Amino acid sequence: MAKPLLSNMSGRIRQGLIYADGVVGRPPAVPTDWPSLDRAARHKLSRRAYAYVAGGAGLEGTVRADRAAFDRWELSPRVLRDVSVRDSGVEIFGRRIPSPILLAPVGALGLVRRGADVEVATAAAALGVPYIFSNQASQSMEDCAAVMGDAPRWFQLYWSTSDELVASLVKRAAVAKCEAIVVTLDTTMLGWRPRDLNLGHLPFAFGEGLAQYTSDPVFASIVASRPDGPTTRPMLRDLPAALRALGAISHRHPGRFLDNLRSSVPRASVQTFLEVYSRPSLTWENLALLRELTSLPVVLKGVLHPDDARRAVDEGIDGLIVSTHGGRQVDGARGSLDCLPDVVAAVDGRIPVLMDSGVRSGADIAKAIALGARAVCVGRPYVYGLGLAGARGVSEVVQNLAAEFDLTMGLCGLTAPAQFGRHSLVEARRQRDRRPSRRTR
Numbered sequence: 001m002a003k004p005l006l007s008n009m010s011g012r013i014r015q016g017l018i019y020a021d022g023v024v025g026r027p028p029a030v031p032t033d034w035p036s037l038d039r040a041a042r043h044k045l046s047r048r049a050y051a052y053v054a055g056g057a058g059l060e061g062t063v064r065a066d067r068a069a070f071d072r073w074e075l076s077p078r079v080l081r082d083v084s085v086r087d088s089g090v091e092i093f094g095r096r097i098p099s100p101i102l103l104a105p106v107g108a109l110g111l112v113r114r115g116a117d118v119e120v121a122t123a124a125a126a127l128g129v130p131y132i133f134s135n136q137a138s139q140s141m142e143d144c145a146a147v148m149g150d151a152p153r154w155f156q157l158y159w160s161t162s163d164e165l166v167a168s169l170v171k172r173a174a175v176a177k178c179e180a181i182v183v184t185l186d187t188t189m190l191g192w193r194p195r196d197l198n199l200g201h202l203p204f205a206f207g208e209g210l211a212q213y214t215s216d217p218v219f220a221s222i223v224a225s226r227p228d229g230p231t232t233r234p235m236l237r238d239l240p241a242a243l244r245a246l247g248a249i250s251h252r253h254p255g256r257f258l259d260n261l262r263s264s265v266p267r268a269s270v271q272t273f274l275e276v277y278s279r280p281s282l283t284w285e286n287l288a289l290l291r292e293l294t295s296l297p298v299v300l301k302g303v304l305h306p307d308d309a310r311r312a313v314d315e316g317i318d319g320l321i322v323s324t325h326g327g328r329q330v331d332g333a334r335g336s337l338d339c340l341p342d343v344v345a346a347v348d349g350r351i352p353v354l355m356d357s358g359v360r361s362g363a364d365i366a367k368a369i370a371l372g373a374r375a376v377c378v379g380r381p382y383v384y385g386l387g388l389a390g391a392r393g394v395s396e397v398v399q400n401l402a403a404e405f406d407l408t409m410g411l412c413g414l415t416a417p418a419q420f421g422r423h424s425l426v427e428a429r430r431q432r433d434r435r436p437s438r439r440t441r
């Protein structure tokens with residue numbers, strides 16, 4: 001495969017290309033800043049798709065907290081240092097990646113665009129940015145891996161009620177050349193998400209986001225062993241809606257549409273998924289099983305508390321992702337970046353710590369790195385790029401973030417991510433001023 005695009009693309013080159021295109025009347029495929037990207041996606045995506053992607057849990061306090069955490073820090077640029085040669089690359093699990101960015105696992109992407117996951121995989125592979133396949137993907141990991149050559153990818157696992165299904169997914173991930181298993185721990189149950197609840201819309205109930213399951217032999221045997229017809233009763237209450245749902249489910253299930261329409265398997269698959277996909281009883285003891293199933297690095301996603309981070313290191317876990325799941329699980333929780341320093345301190349350099357939730361710019365990436373993250377994962381921004389312009393949109397969003405990070409790094413007087421540290425940051429004045437002085441306390 002050709003050299004990854006990002007390894008040759010400094011921030012200045014990216015900037016230069018955008019301006020050169022502008023001279024011949026070609027604007028960028030997607031807006032280069034988050035507020036404009038969000039606005040454009042809100043207009044383009046269907047109501048259900050935008051609600052699903054943008055929404056957070058409850059009053060969306062955690063979505064706001066994730067952003068506010070970035071505003072609490074200001075970068076402290078230094079001048080007159082030779083920053084003409086820079087390298088944004090970082091190493092994770094022995095693999096060097098061109099920029100400290102990974103694509104977060106995002107489920108039900110088919111809501112946003114047909115063929116979505118393969119488009120994201122195509123863009124990620126060309127860039128050299130690791131793509132974390134979601135357990136809730138709309139296309140299978142094998143279909144995505146098929147367009148990625150040797151480009152880096154990881155697999156994100158939701159621990160279902162069936163250990164056999166877990167084993168099968170993990171085995172498939174290794175065959176698909178995934179380089180790490182990410183176990184998401186913050187979603188043993190779905191958070192309370194009013195934007196979706198108000199529309200009565202759960203993508204999975206319409207067969208969206210089930211591709212890793214419907215392509216799995218163990219899942220197929222669980223479906224085959226269930227008593228037939230459990231979904232028919234509630235559906236018959238509103239015939240047009242039931243027919244629409246049946247059409248959607250049959251369309252998304254593997255195989256021919258007409259065959260699926262006649263078969264009970266697609267509906268039984270949805271019902272089975274809803275019964276098995278999460279395991280609220282999950283504990284550290286279950287995780288030990290993973291070690292028997294795979295020799296790949298195991299990364300825990302959704303760790304926010306330093307005690308959990310310490311325990312993870314003790315249990316032999318290989319990496320952590322500090323994450324609030326984009327504010328989609330616990331409303332009123334502490335912002336992800338606010339949790340990062342304590343987790344980094346607890347881990348004490350023994351395993352890499354990544355973070356996500358609320359990363360919207362190159363400066364955000366710089367702040368996360370300065371607070372101890374090895375790299376960040378990005379979610380909604382690339383999903384909006386996908387919705388606006390397919391693989392090209394994903395690519396441009398990531399190129400823009402990487403370019404802005406590279407320029408920010410150089411303009412702070414640094415030439416590599418490892419040079420960022422607490423010394424690169426000051427607490428924002430607004431915060432300092434708001435704190436009561438000793439005399440008024």
Ligand SMILES: Cc1cc2nc3c(=O)[nH]c(=O)nc-3n(C[C@H](O)[C@H](O)[C@H](O)COP(=O)(O)O)c2cc1C
Binds near residue numbers: 328
């Ligand atoms: C629409 C949507 C679907 C998601 N699906 C998954 C998923 O299947 N598995 C998972 O571990 N995280 C999932 N996440 C969480 C992301 O991996 C990531 O933690 C989050 O999007 C980061 O926040 P950001 O969107 O603010 O960048 C999802 C997030 C969104 C927005």
